Amino acid sequence: MKRLLIAALLVLPLAARPMTPVVPPGAVQPRAPGYQAAPKVATLQWEPRPHQIRRVEYAGNGHIEVAHALVLVEKGADQQELLGLVRQSVQGALRERSSLSQVDVSVYHAGTYLSFGGPPPMMTASVPRSRLQEFLDEGMNFERLWYGGAPLHPTVRAEATVGEGQIVFHGSDQQLAKHQVRQREQFGQSDGLFFRGNPHHLRVALTFDDSPHPMYETLLLDTLARAQVHATFFCIGRNARVYPFFIADMVEGGHEIANHTFHHLRLPGLPRAEARQEMELANSVLEEVSGRPVRLFRPPGGDYSPETLDLARSLGMVTTFWTDDPGDFNNPGESTIEGRLLDQLRPGGIVLLHDNVQETIDILPAFLEVAKIQGYRVDTASQLMD
Numbered sequence: 001m002k003r004l005l006i007a008a009l010l011v012l013p014l015a016a017r018p019m020t021p022v023v024p025p026g027a028v029q030p031r032a033p034g035y036q037a038a039p040k041v042a043t044l045q046w047e048p049r050p051h052q053i054r055r056v057e058y059a060g061n062g063h064i065e066v067a068h069a070l071v072l073v074e075k076g077a078d079q080q081e082l083l084g085l086v087r088q089s090v091q092g093a094l095r096e097r098s099s100l101s102q103v104d105v106s107v108y109h110a111g112t113y114l115s116f117g118g119p120p121p122m123m124t125a126s127v128p129r130s131r132l133q134e135f136l137d138e139g140m141n142f143e144r145l146w147y148g149g150a151p152l153h154p155t156v157r158a159e160a161t162v163g164e165g166q167i168v169f170h171g172s173d174q175q176l177a178k179h180q181v182r183q184r185e186q187f188g189q190s191d192g193l194f195f196r197g198n199p200h201h202l203r204v205a206l207t208f209d210d211s212p213h214p215m216y217e218t219l220l221l222d223t224l225a226r227a228q229v230h231a232t233f234f235c236i237g238r239n240a241r242v243y244p245f246f247i248a249d250m251v252e253g254g255h256e257i258a259n260h261t262f263h264h265l266r267l268p269g270l271p272r273a274e275a276r277q278e279m280e281l282a283n284s285v286l287e288e289v290s291g292r293p294v295r296l297f298r299p300p301g302g303d304y305s306p307e308t309l310d311l312a313r314s315l316g317m318v319t320t321f322w323t324d325d326p327g328d329f330n331n332p333g334e335s336t337i338e339g340r341l342l343d344q345l346r347p348g349g350i351v352l353l354h355d356n357v358q359e360t361i362d363i364l365p366a367f368l369e370v371a372k373i374q375g376y377r378v379d380t381a382s383q384l385m386d
Contacts, residue, residue: 036331039358046096052110053089061219061361063226064101067093068215072110073122079147082107082123083139090127090135102128104214106242116213117264120242123147126214144245167302167321170268175306187348189385192313194296194320197348197384203377204349205384206231207322209260209298212239212246213356220355220364221246221253227368230254232320232381233355234298237262237282240289247289256380257286258296259317268305276311283315296320296381320381322352328360338363342370350381 044056044067058067069089073082090103107123125145127135135142169176183195197203211217211233224231233250235257240247250257261267262281270278283294297317299308304319312319326332326340337359341351353360371378 038331041358044093044096046092049092050085050088052085053092056089056093057215058093058097058100059215059219059358060099061223062365064219064222065097065099066102066104066215066218067097067100069093069103069105071105071107072113073107074110077122079123079140082147083145086123086125086145087136090125090132094129094132100129102126102218104218106214120148120238124214124242126218126243126245146242146244148242168304170303170305189318192309192318194318194381194385196321196323196350199346199348202347202375203379203384204324204345204347204351204371205381206351206353206378207234207258207298207320207381208232208353208355209234210239210264211235211260211355212243212250214243214246216356216358216361217243217246217249219361221249221255223361223364224255225253227365229368229378230256230380230383232256232258232296234258234260234296234320235282235286236260236264237278237285238264240282241285244289247286251290251292256296256382257290257292257294258298258320258381259283259286259294260298261300264300266301266303267299267308267311268303272307272311275308276315279311279315279317283317318385320350320385322350324349325352328357329354331357331359334359334363338367341367345371345374345376347376348384350384 041057041059044058052071052073053069054072055070056067058065060066071085071089073085085107086105089105093103094100105123105125105127106121108121109119112119123146125135125142127142127144131144135145140147182193186193187196187198188194197205206229208220208231212235230253233255235247237259247257259279259282261278262285263278265278267275267278279297286294293316295317297312297315298320302321309319323346324341324344326337326344328337341363368378
């Protein structure tokens with residue numbers, strides 16, 4: 001008799017709970033308990049402005065500011081109309097706020113738009129202020145502009161909205177016991193599993209899940225560059241496909257690109273062929289954009305089963321977990337995130353964060369400085385594993 005069992009890492013307590021119903025593919029999963037709304041993001045207004053430009057938000061990291069424009073168009077809008085709205089979004093935002101370094105734009109079909117995790121945008125762009133004239137001159141040939149083609153998957157699936165928390169193992173008591181032993185005793189990569197690095201070395205890995213996101217990605221990459229730190233980004237394939245320029249930015253910055261499935265679906269319970277396709281589609285997109293093979297995989301939500309591990313191994317990937325999770329996706333507040341990060345900082349640790357959390361971007365410099373003072377080397381997961 002199988003049941004759902006939580007296999008905790010290191011300091012997390014072991015527990016068991018009844019099997020929950022399998023969420024059908026495409027269904028939006030419920031938010032994690034205690035989920036709090038993110039702090040309000042500042043917006044830009046100007047007139048005259050096309051009604052299709054629904055919302056323009058902006059944020060900063062203490063050094064640069066970036067804006068993101070949400071554009072919703074009706075059915076039948078052609079390529080040139082979309083491009084014109086992108087141009088107006090970029091020019092309007094840069095004119096309205098002189099401190100902006102960059103404007104990102106996402107254009108969706110109004111009739112199907114749900115949210116960032118719903119049906120994908122039709123066109124996206126990321127235009128630095130310094131390259132505005134180049135963008136205006138090149139139009140569709142601008143390399144930081146993406147225009148959608150045929151979907152890579154026949155079914156649009158809604159991604160899971162639950163953030164990673166405790167690691168959840170789907171299997172028998174005997175299988176769980178085996179994994180608990182490995183989690184306690186294993187460090188480094190073995191048999192396609194990576195729980196933590198060497199506990200005798202002052203090194204930690206910095207990882208970010210669910211990448212990439214417009215606006216926040218540039219702020220985070222700039223923050224890491226100023227701290228001279230490299231990280232591993234576990235990317236959702238659907239996000240990488242429509243924002244490929246951010247993947248290119250990660251590679252240029254010396255960061256590691258890793259697999260977080262194509263639609264951010266919980267894999268246990270899916271048919272084996274569909275679970276494999278989730279991994280393969282993500283790899284296909286990431287390798288095409290980055291020009292590099294994908295080495296690491298992280299299951300969404302930390303939900304995994306023996307079959308999940310087998311599939312990742314068959315694709316040449318190492319399933320990578322974490323030891324330090326401050327729950328930043330839950331927006332608990334800057335002091336809480338920073339306090340949890342420092343409390344859990346340990347040799348060989350793997351830090352789990354998310355790229356679209358403003359509070360994380362705000363506290364990251366202080367956390368990295370404390371880690372440096374304490375003698376830690378902060379790097380990618382592969383560097384910790386080797």
